[in-house]
Amino acid sequence: MLFYIRYREREYRVRVESKNQELLVTFGDETEQPVDLTFFGNDCTFVSPEAVFSANVVGNKTDFVVSRPEGNLNFLVESEYRRIVGLLRGTELEQENIVYAKMPGKIVKMIKKVGDSVDKGESVMVMEAMKMENELRASISGKVQSVMVKEGQAVETGAVLMEISPQETT
Amino acid sequence: MTIKTTKPKRILVANRGEIAVRVMRAIRESGNIPLAIYSAADRTSSHVSRAEAAYCVGEGPSIQSYLNVDSVMKAAKILRADAIHPGYGFLSEKEVFAQAVQDAGLVFIGPSAKAIKTMGDKVEARKTMANIGGLPLVPGTKDGMTDANEAFQKAKEIGFPLMIKALAGGGGRGMRLVMKEDEFLNLFQRAHSEASKAFGDGRLYLERYVSSPHHIEVQVIADTHGNVCHLFERECSVQRRHQKVIEECTSPFLSEKTRMKLCEAAVKATREIGYLNAGTIEFLMDDQENFYFMEMNTRLQVEHPVTEWVTGIDIVKEQLRVAFGEKLSFAQEEVQRRGHSIEFRINAEDPEKFLPQAGRVTGVQFPMGIGVRVDSHVYRGYDIPVFYDSMIAKVSVWGRDRQEAILRGKAALKDTTLNGIKTNVPLHLQILDNPKFLSGNYTTRLIGEDFNYQEKIPNDSELKMALVAAAVSAYGKEYKGAKESNENSRWKAYGREEGMR
Numbered sequence: 287m288l289f290y291i292r293y294r295e296r297e298y299r300v301r302v303e304s305k306n307q308e309l310l311v312t313f314g315d316e317t318e319q320p321v322d323l324t325f326f327g328n329d330c331t332f333v334s335p336e337a338v339f340s341a342n343v344v345g346n347k348t349d350f351v352v353s354r355p356e357g358n359l360n361f362l363v364e365s366e367y368r369r370i371v372g373l374l375r376g377t378e379l380e381q382e383n384i385v386y387a388k389m390p391g392k393i394v395k396m397i398k399k400v401g402d403s404v405d406k407g408e409s410v411m412v413m414e415a416m417k418m419e420n421e422l423r424a425s426i427s428g429k430v431q432s433v434m435v436k437e438g439q440a441v442e443t444g445a446v447l448m449e450i451s452p453q454e455t456t
Numbered sequence: 457m458t459i460k461t462t463k464p465k466r467i468l469v470a471n472r473g474e475i476a477v478r479v480m481r482a483i484r485e486s487g488n489i490p491l492a493i494y495s496a497a498d499r500t501s502s503h504v505s506r507a508e509a510a511y512c513v514g515e516g517p518s519i520q521s522y523l524n525v526d527s528v529m530k531a532a533k534i535l536r537a538d539a540i541h542p543g544y545g546f547l548s549e550k551e552v553f554a555q556a557v558q559d560a561g562l563v564f565i566g567p568s569a570k571a572i573k574t575m576g577d578k579v580e581a582r583k584t585m586a587n588i589g590g591l592p593l594v595p596g597t598k599d600g601m602t603d604a605n606e607a608f609q610k611a612k613e614i615g616f617p618l619m620i621k622a623l624a625g626g627g628g629r630g631m632r633l634v635m636k637e638d639e640f641l642n643l644f645q646r647a648h649s650e651a652s653k654a655f656g657d658g659r660l661y662l663e664r665y666v667s668s669p670h671h672i673e674v675q676v677i678a679d680t681h682g683n684v685c686h687l688f689e690r691e692c693s694v695q696r697r698h699q700k701v702i703e704e705c706t707s708p709f710l711s712e713k714t715r716m717k718l719c720e721a722a723v724k725a726t727r728e729i730g731y732l733n734a735g736t737i738e739f740l741m742d743d744q745e746n747f748y749f750m751e752m753n754t755r756l757q758v759e760h761p762v763t764e765w766v767t768g769i770d771i772v773k774e775q776l777r778v779a780f781g782e783k784l785s786f787a788q789e790e791v792q793r794r795g796h797s798i799e800f801r802i803n804a805e806d807p808e809k810f811l812p813q814a815g816r817v818t819g820v821q822f823p824m825g826i827g828v829r830v831d832s833h834v835y836r837g838y839d840i841p842v843f844y845d846s847m848i849a850k851v852s853v854w855g856r857d858r859q860e861a862i863l864r865g866k867a868a869l870k871d872t873t874l875n876g877i878k879t880n881v882p883l884h885l886q887i888l889d890n891p892k893f894l895s896g897n898y899t900t901r902l903i904g905e906d907f908n909y910q911e912k913i914p915n916d917s918e919l920k921m922a923l924v925a926a927a928v929s930a931y932g933k934e935y936k937g938a939k940e941s942n943e944n945s946r947w948k949a950y951g952r953e954e955g956m957r
Contacts, residue, residue, distance in 0.1 A: 363926055
């Protein structure tokens with residue numbers, strides 16, 4: 287997943303992936319590298335032969351504060367997915383009744399079809415991304431109103447995949 | 457060493473926070489029983505859990521709890537206290553409180569009510585210290601005034617620049633610097649209304665302004681057997697708006713000759729005015745090492761640990777001895793200076809704007825190791841109440857010399873993390889890099905003139921690591937949902953780390 291991070295008028299790109307229980311990070315245009323970084327709660331320790339970096343990292347939506355005794359760093363962190371959704375929909379982010387693609391990939395299996403009832407948290411389709419299968423879930427309970435993709439279709443980050451009409455509470 | 461066989465005394469600490477914790481430690485160490493009071497907002501403060509018995513004295517606001525003499529006296533009765541240690545702040549320098557303790561037949565661990573009264577009135581204190589104590593004063597008016605025109609006549613005699621100060625003042629309130637004659641009337645009125653509001657006493661006095669002074673204070677202690685000792689001086693010139701930020705023992709500025717002269721003058725004054733128990737005489741010092749009496753604090757000081765480091769004497773334990781009629785455990789000639797000590801006041805505040813911050817401390821790491829001391833009541837999960845001082849810890853260090861103390865201070869501060877709130881730790885770290893501070897010849901103008909806090913820009917490697925840390929944290933948040941529902945998913949690595957929360 288790609289993140290755009292703003293700090294003091296500059297934007298940095300950091301891509302984070304996880305493979306075989308290892309974190310892989312691509313910083314800007316550099317090559318992908320495994321990193322040794324662990325979190326205990328919000329306390330992060332980042333170990334490398336060049337430096338050890340310890341900090342407390344607190345994120346609230348897109349505002350992240352990295353604090354160390356030397357001072358705090360304030361970052362604006364936006365995932366590629368959020369940025370694209372943001373661009374598509376103005377400033378309005380993520381709607382709960384919509385299932386989005388959080389990264390580029392391929393829809394390998396549809397679980398629900400139009401008219402089906404879904405419960406919150408239930409799997410609605412399976413997407414393959416980075417050679418891994420990932421179940422996409424409904425954020426709300428309701429009925430599948432429309433499906434925008436079919437099995438085998440490739441999708442881009444931020445693509446709208448399915449719309450769910452919320453369950454009416456009577 | 458003789459083991460005390462007297463019955464342990466029940467000693468109430470009429471205070472809160474770090475100083476209550478510190479005083480209780482001395483109470484236990486001397487074989488006595490610590491008792492606590494607390495406000496409704498302080499129920500979870502660690503000074504409560506460290507006492508042997510505790511009593512709630514009222515609601516959060518100090519005026520309804522720690523400052524309420526009747527409530528505190530009631531607590532003393534219920535807790536069956538034999539003596540009361542007032543700590544600093546709150547009722548520690550209130551004559552009525554010392555008197556109430558005495559009237560109730562309890563021991564007040566501090567000076568007499570009369571001494572508190574005399575020293576609490578700035579004009580009275582100056583008169584007493586000059587006439588009886590023999591200490592030099594900054595030229596100025598002897599009495600408090602409320603009439604601006606009368607004051608203006610006196611001001612012209614003293615000359616400009618001059619300081620307007622509140623008779624009942626403290627903490628910089630009701631205080632104004634007047635650079636030029638034509639500013640005087642306006643500033644006098646403002647100081648007057650500020651003092652009236654803050655202290656209920658609008659009387660002001662005038663003093664010649666010593667530009668670029670050192671704030672140097674001498675720790676004294678006296679027992680009822682006629683022993684009066686000094687424990688050397690402290691340099692407290694790192695201040696912001698008249699609030700101390702860093703203190704050193706001893707002063708890196710003083711010559712040995714002046715040090716002896718200053719400390720002897722302080723001892724003589726303490727003896728002449730018949731002062732008992734621990735006290736601090738504050739002086740202004742100009743660049744020629746001329747010193748002038750400023751005020752006497754009739755209580756334990758926040759910064760007493762630096763003196764304890766350098767002399768090896770536990771001031772609070774000595775206070776207890778003196779209060780119960782014992783002799784000081786040492787004689788003046790036994791008081792030796794060893795090495796150098798620096799204290800950093802850790803405040804919950806924005807280091808840039810100096811705004812206090814209330815909130816929950818979500819993580820705590822205090823420094824450890826040789827020559828490092830932390831006085832604090834804060835723990836992980838502690839909620840900083842909005843009602844009290846923003847100081848949440850004191851980190852003090854000792855080194856064989858000032859250089860070692862500075863380096864140790866830096867290392868200790870880098871080991872100090874208080875998460876969830878902003879603190880002034882970054883400010884301290886920057887002051888320790890300031891050339892003027894490092895030179896040892898700095899004045900109360902250091903902060904603001906020779907030093908200004910600036911947000912530290914990280915170097916490329918630090919920034920890169922911080923960015924990656926933020927990105928991984930954001931990544932973890934994005935996939936929290938996936939992890940919860942799919943144990944064997946590829947987010948396992950992150951999930952495992954999450955499981956440690």
